[in-house]
Amino acid sequence: MSVLRTTLLWISASILVLIPLCLAADFGGILHWSQYVAATGILVAMLLSLVGLTDTTASSGLRQHKLLIPLGLLVLLAWIQTMPLPSSLVGLLSPGSQDAYSTWLDGLVPAEEQPSIHAMSVSPFDTHHVAMLLTLLLPLSFAASIVFHARNRLTMLLSAIAITGASVAIIGFYRKLDPTADIWFFQTRSSGFAGFVNRNNAALMLNFGLAASLGLLSWRMMALHNIELDDPDFEFNDLLALISDRESLIGLLSSITCVAGLLLNGSRGGVVAALFGLVFAFGYVRPRRGLIGLPVLAVVIAISVAILTVPMQLNLESITRLEMISANADTLQKDGRLLHWQDGWNAAMAYLPMGSGISTYGYSYLPYQSQSPGPWFEHADNLWLEMLVETGLPGVVITVLLFVILLRSLRRLSTSADPVDQGVRVAAWYAIAAVAASQFFDFGLIMPANLFVAVVLATAVVSRQVAGGGLQAPMPEEEDDPYHAMAMADPEYAMAMAAAEREEEAAAADLEPESTTDNTKSASGGAKIKLKSTSKWGRLTSSVSVGAIAVGIILLSLLAIPGLKNDAESESLVRRIQSEYAGMKFQPEVLEQVESLLAENLDYNPFPETRTLLAATQRDRGRLAETLEWRPTTIEQAGEIYAKTNLNERELNYPPPLAAMTRDPLKSILHYEDAWNTSLAGVVTCPLGQASRASLVQLQSVLEPQPETNVAVKHLAKFYSTEPIRLMRLGRRAFMIGDYDSAVSTFRDSLALRPGLASQLMPLFRVNQDKLPLSRVIPEQSQAIELAAADVMLWDEPDQPFLQYAASSIDCSRASNLAGRAKCQALLSRIHFTLADTEKATKSGEEAIRLMPDEPRYRVQLIEQMLITGNRKDALRHSRMGREAFPKDKRFQQFVDRIAEADRKEMLEPNLPKDDTLPSVESILN
Secondary structure, three states, rough: HHHHHHHHHHHHHHHHHHHHHHHHHHHHHHHHHHHHHHHHHHHHHHHHHHHHHHHOOOOOOOOOOOHHHHHHHHHHHHHHHHHOEHHHHHHHHHHHHHHHHHHHHHOOOOOOHHOEOOOOOOHHHHHHHHHHHHHHHHHHHHHHHOOOOOOOHHHHHHHHHHHEEEEEEEEHHHHOOOOOOOOOOOOOOOOEOOOEEEEEHHHHHHHHHHHHHHHHHHHHHHHHHOOOOOOOOOHHHHHHHHHHOOOHHHHHHHHHHHHHHHHHHHHHHHHHHHHHHHHOOOOOOOOHHHHHHHHHHHHHHHHHHHHHHOEOOOEEEHHHHOEOOOOOOOOOOOOOOOHHHHHHHHHHHHHHOOOOOOHHHHHOOOOHOOOOOOOOOOOOOHHHHHHHHHHHHHHHHHHHHHHHHHHHHHHHHEEEHHHHHHHHHHHHHHHHHHHHHHOOOHHHHHHHHHHHHHHHHHHHHHHHEEEEHHOEEEEHHHHHHHHHHHHHHHHHHHHHHHHHHHHHHHHHHHHHHOOOEEEEEEEOOOEEEEEEOHHHHHHHHHHHHHOOOOOOOHHHHHHHHHHHEEEEHHHHHHHHHHHHHHHHHHHHHHHHHHHHHHHHHHHHHOOOHHHHHHHHHHHHHHHHHHHHOOOOOOOOHHHHHHHHHHOOOOOOOOOOOHHOOOOOOHHHHHHHHHHHHHHHHHHHOOOOOOHHHHHHHHHHOOOOOOHHHHHHHHHHHHHOOOOOOHHHHHHHHHHOOOOOOHHHHHHHHHHHHOOOOOOOHHHHOOOOHHHHHHHHOOOOOOHHHHHHHHOOOOOOOOOHHHHHHHHHHHEEEEEEEHHHHHHHHHHHHHHHHHHHHHHHHHHHHHHHHHOOOOOHHHHHHHHHHHOOOOOOOOOOHHHHHHHHOOOOHHHHHHHHHHHHHHHHHHHOOOOOOOOOOOOOOOOOOO
């Protein structure tokens, strides 16, 4: 029986350590199908671990499962956020969520149809999915607490985490050395590393691997040389003594590999986290080394700030080219995180006290953004800020509680004389510091691969501190104790003796149940062993309680796994269709089958991506039907018509004139209306979603004018308020559907963010001056005004009022260099010439020449303008000056010759005054 029990526990431990390794190679576990497989493995591991409840080396009562308290509270919070509640109650718990289901649905959903009962989460499906995934942390923690309670399986855990980190580094090295490698988990994105889509997420796994490696080395250092890694007397050359130890090989190789991975994967946050992890692991900022921790911490912070702000490129290409500094590298000052965090904080305040719902950050911050740079922030790149937004004050309390439990457990674990416990303690200190530091700049802990490692490692710390390693550290006065001498000579031998003594005292406790002494003492008075329960009744009560908790966790897991399976099936269906969609979008019969399949899937699982793809399929079916309704006669003509029916840049009116004469409804309009209804339903299920609103705007080009479209445009303008390119596209669509007011305001916002886009929009403004007046569209920014004015002067009929406005608004001093200022002054000169203000035109032109005297084009431009206006005198003067300054430029001599020729003709053929009193030739002939 004991052999079977041990075998099952080892199988359970193997499953638990293999899951993070597999997820790390599968994009960090972000795919739903891999999460479902991992959840199944976790549940199997827990069922196998239940045999450990009858093993005193695996189960010590309720206290070893303390980590279930914060994890259970987190799971409870996630499920509460998905529960339908009265809108008034949601307004008290999360005002921002109530606004999402009321203010942001006004105009899209009739007031009588707006939900009076809804969830706190602004994206209930996403929160529901994460709630199911978080539920699986409970069996994960429970099983880990049992199987890693014993020291032999604990060493296996450290080795497995170290190997996992090293494998991530090795795969990343291979990917960088061979960018053409075609392996299924490789991504073409430059920001990825190994099997992770994001290099910062991969860096956290590398740090976990380095933490476990240091834990292994600390264990062997303590076991072989009786010195701890964070002991004040520790010297780094002591590590050389471990080279000959076979069990230290994993720690040494893994630590070297993980460090190399951190240096080469390009993650600044990962390097900073490693610095903090090392100083905590070696005890420099803990009481182990006294006041020296303060200057060490200051130096680490200074180095971290330099790493995060000085442009660097930590990648393989930089190493091979010996370029460690690059002005093009992204830093915190360039990548926009600092600006975005202001919007994230505003969102957090709006959703207090209960948050917007776990896994909803990508939607929840949209109504409150004002400072964020262009890209959409699906995550805050700051896990602590993201948690505050999504979980509110309960999330803060849960996080603090979790850290308190861990820190207290580490403090108690430090009293253990077991070398393995000291190794776990060092690994945990490193991991805690690395997580706390790195998640200020990333969100890697929410990746299932990283999250599972963190939970298992934290559970092992709590579980082992309850066991206390089986032996308390001896007191100084025990030096003469032979037991102490043997323990100091071979601590692992002392562990075996302590285990035997524990069994003897447990037997004694059975004979004397009335004894309630917590500690038994050696002959010399030193505390050695802590008995958790000294009575049969106490142990029975504890076992029943643990069993009841296990049953409850299993039931919760069994309820969550089917939902994870449904989500995995839906995501797999969507991804499979998306990968093959380009080849089926021109086949009406196939699209019909796809629509039916998606609609069927959506009926039992409201997967948001399914609804988005369903609306796109319905739109494409309508587009194919419309192409046939235009009655093309050839395949080439059909292709031309299909291209012109693009909903984003439509070139044909709808409906087709010949097809519209029939009495029956057009097939295309039916498909378009289905897409409209699908998109409108998506707004209700995700009130701050962008995709559904964008679909409504697209469909307006073929449907009758709908008031919802104007509202959708205004909402998208707010959601895209910091993205100039998307604002420009939105403005084009608004103009195409006839919403000119929204188009004007959207174009203006786009140009205010990026004035350089004015040159791309001027052709549209040129032919639509009545609908898009420049005075309303062009923002009060000199660069945008300059680009617009330069284009306006090329029009057949230039907009004189706008040019006058431009002449008074352009600020050439804004240019950062002389070349920019000279170009601006030359433009001002042309504008003044167009407005017939020759004095100001001449002054601006001469200023451009003064700023850039070595640039002949400004002098040529000024001379040409002077000749056009008849000012040959000044033109001749500047021509001669140009000829002297640029003797090789023949244009100035040509100007001199032209002016001389004009003067000669004027002298030979003077203009005689016209006598209006003389009769005309026509009148004489008539």
